Amino acid sequence: xxxxxxxxxxxxxxxxxxxxxxxxxxxxHPDISESTKKAVIELARELDYEPNIVALSLxxxxxxxxxxxxxxxxxxxxSSVISGMEDLAYSKGYNVIVCQSNEDYNREVLNTKALMQxxxxxxxxxxxxxxxxxxxxxxxQEKGVPIVFFDRIVEGMNTSSVVVEDYKGAYGAxxxxxxxxxxxxxxLCSPDSLSISRERKKGYIDAIEDHGIAFNERRLVIADNFWxxxxxxxxxxxxxxxxxxxxxxxxxxxxxxxxxxxEHNLKIPEDVAVVGFSDDPKITELLDPPLxxxxxxxxxxxxxxxxLLLKAMDEKTSRPIQKVLExxxxxxDSSKLD
Amino acid sequence: xxxxxxxxxxxxxxxxxxxxxxxxxxxxHPDISESTKKAVIELARELDYEPNIVALSLxxxxxxxxxxxxxxxxxxxxSSVISGMEDLAYSKGYNVIVCQSNEDYNREVLNTKALMQxxxxxxxxxxxxxxxxxxxxxxxQEKGVPIVFFDRIVEGMNTSSVVVEDYKGAYGAxxxxxxxxxxxxxxLCSPDSLSISRERKKGYIDAIEDHGIAFNERRLVIADNFWxxxxxxxxxxxxxxxxxxxxxxxxxxxxxxxxxxxEHNLKIPEDVAVVGFSDDPKITELLDPPLxxxxxxxxxxxxxxxxLLLKAMDEKTSRPIQKVLExxxxxxDSSKLD
DNA sequence: TTGTAGGCGTTATCAG
DNA sequence: CTGATAACGCCTACAA
Numbered sequence: 105x106x107x108x109x110x111x112x113x114x115x116x117x118x119x120x121x122x123x124x125x126x127x128x129x130x131x132x133h134p135d136i137s138e139s140t141k142k143a144v145i146e147l148a149r150e151l152d153y154e155p156n157i158v159a160l161s162l163x164x165x166x167x168x169x170x171x172x173x174x175x176x177x178x179x180x181x182x183s184s185v186i187s188g189m190e191d192l193a194y195s196k197g198y199n200v201i202v203c204q205s206n207e208d209y210n211r212e213v214l215n216t217k218a219l220m221q222x223x224x225x226x227x228x229x230x231x232x233x234x235x236x237x238x239x240x241x242x243x244x245q246e247k248g249v250p251i252v253f254f255d256r257i258v259e260g261m262n263t264s265s266v267v268v269e270d271y272k273g274a275y276g277a278x279x280x281x282x283x284x285x286x287x288x289x290x291x292l293c294s295p296d297s298l299s300i301s302r303e304r305k306k307g308y309i310d311a312i313e314d315h316g317i318a319f320n321e322r323r324l325v326i327a328d329n330f331w332x333x334x335x336x337x338x339x340x341x342x343x344x345x346x347x348x349x350x351x352x353x354x355x356x357x358x359x360x361x362x363x364x365x366x367e368h369n370l371k372i373p374e375d376v377a378v379v380g381f382s383d384d385p386k387i388t389e390l391l392d393p394p395l396x397x398x399x400x401x402x403x404x405x406x407x408x409x410x411x412l413l414l415k416a417m418d419e420k421t422s423r424p425i426q427k428v429l430e431x432x433x434x435x436x437d438s439s440k441l442d
Numbered sequence: 443x444x445x446x447x448x449x450x451x452x453x454x455x456x457x458x459x460x461x462x463x464x465x466x467x468x469x470x471h472p473d474i475s476e477s478t479k480k481a482v483i484e485l486a487r488e489l490d491y492e493p494n495i496v497a498l499s500l501x502x503x504x505x506x507x508x509x510x511x512x513x514x515x516x517x518x519x520x521s522s523v524i525s526g527m528e529d530l531a532y533s534k535g536y537n538v539i540v541c542q543s544n545e546d547y548n549r550e551v552l553n554t555k556a557l558m559q560x561x562x563x564x565x566x567x568x569x570x571x572x573x574x575x576x577x578x579x580x581x582x583q584e585k586g587v588p589i590v591f592f593d594r595i596v597e598g599m600n601t602s603s604v605v606v607e608d609y610k611g612a613y614g615a616x617x618x619x620x621x622x623x624x625x626x627x628x629x630l631c632s633p634d635s636l637s638i639s640r641e642r643k644k645g646y647i648d649a650i651e652d653h654g655i656a657f658n659e660r661r662l663v664i665a666d667n668f669w670x671x672x673x674x675x676x677x678x679x680x681x682x683x684x685x686x687x688x689x690x691x692x693x694x695x696x697x698x699x700x701x702x703x704x705e706h707n708l709k710i711p712e713d714v715a716v717v718g719f720s721d722d723p724k725i726t727e728l729l730d731p732p733l734x735x736x737x738x739x740x741x742x743x744x745x746x747x748x749x750l751l752l753k754a755m756d757e758k759t760s761r762p763i764q765k766v767l768e769x770x771x772x773x774x775d776s777s778k779l780d
Numbered sequence: 781t782t783g784t785a786g787g788c789g790t791t792a793t794c795a796g
Numbered sequence: 797c798t799g800a801t802a803a804c805g806c807c808t809a810c811a812a
Contacts, residue, residue, distance in 0.1 A: 109585070111805055122783045127807060135781060158499045158561055159805035162788050167496060177524065178724065183516035187542065199560055201539055204525065222537055223496055247447070330728060359728050366730060386516065390668060390697050392704060392730050449789055460799045465791060473797055497789035500804050 110151045119143055130155075161223070169199040170413060171219030173229045175207045175256075180384035181402045182230070185254065188406025189228065196414060198225075205232040216240045224249065226413045230256045236297060250416035254409045255400075256298050264412040264424040266405050270300045273398040273431030274307025277379045278351055280396075280433055282315045284441045286349035286377055289317070292336055292357045294328040301328075304353055304381065328353050333360025341368050348376055349439075355380035355388055355397055362391070362438070377439040393437035401429050448489045457481055468493075499561070507537040508751060509557030511567045513545045513594075518722035519740045520568070523592065526744025527566065534752060536563075543570040551578045558582060564751045568594045574635060588754035592747045593738075594636050602750040602762045604743050608638045611736040611769030612645025615717045616689055618734075618771055620653045622779045624687035624715055627655070630674055630695045632666040639666075642691055642719065666691050671698025679706050686714055687777070693718035693726055693735055700729070700776070715777035731775035739767050 112130070116123040121140065129136045129144035147153075161167045170193055174182045186202055193200045201222060203215035212232050217240075219227060227244055229251060238258055244251055245261065254266040281289050291308040294301035309319055322345055327336035333352060340347060341364070350365075352358030358380030362372060370376050372393055380388065383397035408427050415422060450468070454461040459478065467474045467482035485491075499505045508531055512520045524540055531538045539560060541553035550570050555578075557565060565582055567589060576596055582589055583599070591603040619627050629646040632639035647657055660683055665674035671690060678685060679702070688703075690696030696718035700710060708714050710731055718726065721735035746765050753760060 109805095112807095113805075123805090124784080124807075125782055128782085131807095137781060140781085154559055156500075156561065156805050157559055158496060158505060159788090160807085161496045162494075162500050162790095162804090163806050163808095165788070176521070177515050178518055178521035180516055183514070186515065187544075190542070194556065199539065199556070201537065204528070206525075218532065218537070221492055221495055223494065356724075356728075363728070363730070386694075387725055387728070390694075390701070390725070390729070392701070447789095450791095451789075461789085462791070462800080463798055465789095466798085469791090475797060478798085494789050497804090498791085500788090500806095501790050501792090503804070 109156065110148075110153045111156065112153075115144060115147050115151065115153060118147060166225055167199075167223045168197055169201060169222065169224045170410065171222065171224035171227045172200055172202045173205055173212060173215045173219070173227070173231075174202065175205055175230060175232050177202065177204055179382075180386050181255075181382045181400060184402030185230075185406040185409070188403035188408075189410050190406075191403075192407045192410040196410075198410075198414075205235075207232045207234065209235045209237070213240045216244060220244060220247070220249070226417050227251045228254060228409045228413055229258075230254050231258060231298075232256075233294075233298060248420075250413060250420075252409050252413045252416065254405050256300060259299065262424055264416055264426065266408045266412065266427045266429065267300070268400045268405070268429045268431050270303035270431075271307040271310075273381065273400075273433070274304040274351070275311045276307075276431070276433050277381070277396075277398050278308050278311035279315070280435065281349040281351065281377055281379060281439065282311065282317065284377065284439065287317055288323065288346045289349040289351060290323045290325065290337070290340065290345075290347050290361075292325055292327040292333050292350065292352045292361060294353050295326060301353060308351060323347075327360070328357050330356045330360040330363075333357035334364045335360075337361045337364035338367075350376060350378045352378070352380045355382050355384050355395065358395060358397070358438075359387070359391065362395070373437065373439050379433075379439050383434055388434075388436065391438070396436045396439040397434055399432045399434050401431075404429055447494065448486075448491045449494065450491075453482060453485050453489065453491060456485060504563055505537075505561045506535055507539060507560065507562045508748065509560065509562035509565045510538055510540045511543055511550060511553045511557070511565070511569075512540065513543055513568060513570050515540065515542055517720075518724050519593075519720050519738060522740030523568075523744040523747070526741035526746075527748050528744075530745045530748040534748075536748075536752075543573075545570045545572065547573045547575070554578045554582060558585070558587070562587065564755050565589045566592060566747045566751055567596075568592050569596060569636075570594075571632075571636060586758075588751060588758075590747050590751040590754065592743055594638060597637065600762055602754055602764065604746045604750065604765045604767065605638070606738045606743070606767045606769050608641035608769075609645040609648075611719065611738075611771070612642040612689070613649045614645075614769070614771050615719070615734075615736050616646050616649035617653070618773065619687040619689065619715055619717060619777065620649065620655065622715065622777065625655055626661065626684045627687040627689060628661045628663065628675070628678065628683075628685050628699075630663055630665040630671050630688065630690045630699060632691050633664060639691060646689060661685075665698070666695050668694045668698040668701075671695035672702045673698075675699045675702035676705075688714060688716045690716070690718045693720050693722050693733065696733060696735070696776075697725070697729065700733070711775065711777050717771075717777050721772055726772075726774065729776070734774045734777040735772055737770045737772050739769075742767055 205212035257265040380397040383399040388395040543550035595603040663674040718735040721737040726733040
């Protein structure tokens with residue numbers, strides 16, 4: 105903290121008026137004379153006065169800080185969510201503290217504690233993959249600190265939340281594969297613990313069945329990262345399971361699949377089309393071939409999360425709001441028809 | 443902020459003792475009787491007492507918060523730096539607030555202001571690409587808030603800093619290319635504004651000259667992102683400039699180069715070897731072929747930055763410390779010999 | 781229109 | 797060993 109920051113008292117002394125007058129002048133209180141107002145503001149500027157947020161927080165029992173817990177900031181999706189949060193929060197006079205759970209439940213609990221200790225005014229959370237107990241979050245709620253979930257939401261906690269149309273996004277991606285003549289579509293999915301995984305899986309199943317393709321459980325494999333995607337496809341090929349398309353629950357999984365396919369000298373997209381989910385353009389565009397993917401509006405999700413949180417903080421009585429944002433299928437060479 | 447958090451006063455009232463006694467008991471002050479100490483601690487636990495950090499900050503004129511400004515968290519390197527910072531900071535009882543400048547000078551200035559308003563105890567900064575004026579940072583210093591620079595440092599500001607051996611890393615990468623028989627090595631570099639770019643370029647030039655290869659400025663091209671890397675190589679090939687290796691100032695640039703090479707039906711690494719810098723394993727490993735790169739110890743850099751900052755905060759008199767961490771060349775298929 | 785006083789939660793100092 | 801008091805910087809009744 106700074107050496108000798110100027111305070112309201114300093115200004116008051118210099119001007120021979122009371123601190124309270126300075127305080128009021130600074131916030132443009134109606135019944136302060138124009139002259140003192142002007143003098144105060146001028147001197148404040150001159151002395152480079154900055155209000156002490158810490159004192160303000162104590163006084164108001166409000167820190168103007170939002171706590172955020174995400175699995176890992178390294179993913180493009182989460183980074184862009186955070187950017188959206190920061191931008192909107194700053195514009196509303198709020199700070200953001202971001203914590204990473206590293207997909208670890210214990211870490212998530214610690215993060216929650218730390219943020220509560222920092223007296224954040226509200227919490228925005230996307231839970232880790234192995235979080236199945238929610239006591240730490242319910243505790244927060246009980247202490248009157250509102251929570252908003254995004255992407256990986258917790259159902260049944262009566263909070264606002266923001267998700268994308270996982271079901272529809274997955275459905276659309278699979279439909280696109282079917283429309284381009286694919287029939288033997290593999291879905292590499294996550295375990296059912298996350299809501300998003302369940303939704304995407306449902307989208308896959310409904311899409312193929314709606315188009316007269318029988319669901320074959322051999323083509324539904326649990327794999328949700330690069331190497332498990334790689335192995336999953338290797339195994340399927342070794343078992344002579346017929347494949348002409350792969351839909352990955354996320355980009356990395358799809359990329360692992362691509363690697364396996366290439367190593368088996370299968371051409372993408374001619375022999376097998378591949379589609380991912382999330383669309384990390386920092387990766388999908390660079391690949392050979394560039395990967396089709398279901399784009400999620402991360403930045404917008406971040407903004408919306410903050411918006412809902414601010415609303416929940418404002419009107420403690422207000423009912424939770426569930427927002428669902430649209431996805432968009434980005435078709436690149438990995439699933440082009442021609 | 444929470445509804446009705448328990449305070450020291452509450453505990454005092456319940457126990458019919460003075461708040462100051464509670465405070466002392468809680469921090470294991472030597473001259474408090476065991477009995478009251480025990481009673482206080484027990485009740486505190488029972489009531490789920492959490493010290494109010496805001497009040498503490500005000501009292502101590504210290505927020506136990508470190509402000510961090512990085513260009514973009516989406517890069518693996520910066521993400522891992524941040525993880526290192528968070529881990530060490532938390533273990534020392536400090537919080538971390540991360541801001542992104544998005545490689546924008548104006549944004550960096552705003553971030554600095556915001557962090558100062560939040561009364562951070564110290565600042566860790568990696569400047570944006572187009573930051574050439576440093577007033578905003580000097581201001582911080584003048585207010586007695588210590589700064590530590592990492593990676594993209596500002597020279598001549600008398601602060602501690604942490605960098606990697608950019609020169610040596612670049613030199614080693616180029617030497618590796620030469621040792622595998624390459625003679626026509628292109629370096630895609632950044633503009634000279636960043637110290638790291640200058641160092642890497644110097645490493646490239648010295649390496650080739652030390653090995654009897656004449657420096658040819660046609661093979662030194664400014665390009666520091668995916669598409670400019672792509673175009674740079676396209677242009678060189680169109681001009682019939684002979685190339686048998688590319689050393690990119692960062693991974694994305696190298697990947698852009700790979701794309702161009704592939705489109706010209708040049709085999710990697712047989713016809714042209716490629717090496718990047720930074721080593722984002724979330725990308726380099728996924729590529730076809732996987733990209734060789736100079737690994738930078740991001741996590742360790744984060745830890746070290748915090749360490750130096752804490753030291754600077756502790757002993758205001760202490761002299762700045764410059765730490766230089768080692769890089770490591772990770773050789774993958776994009777530059778394998780055989 | 782402006783000043784006074786009290787308090788947000790904590791701790792350091794001084795007194796008992 | 798423990799209690800009372802003041803102070804960190806700010807805001808807001810209430811008083812003037």
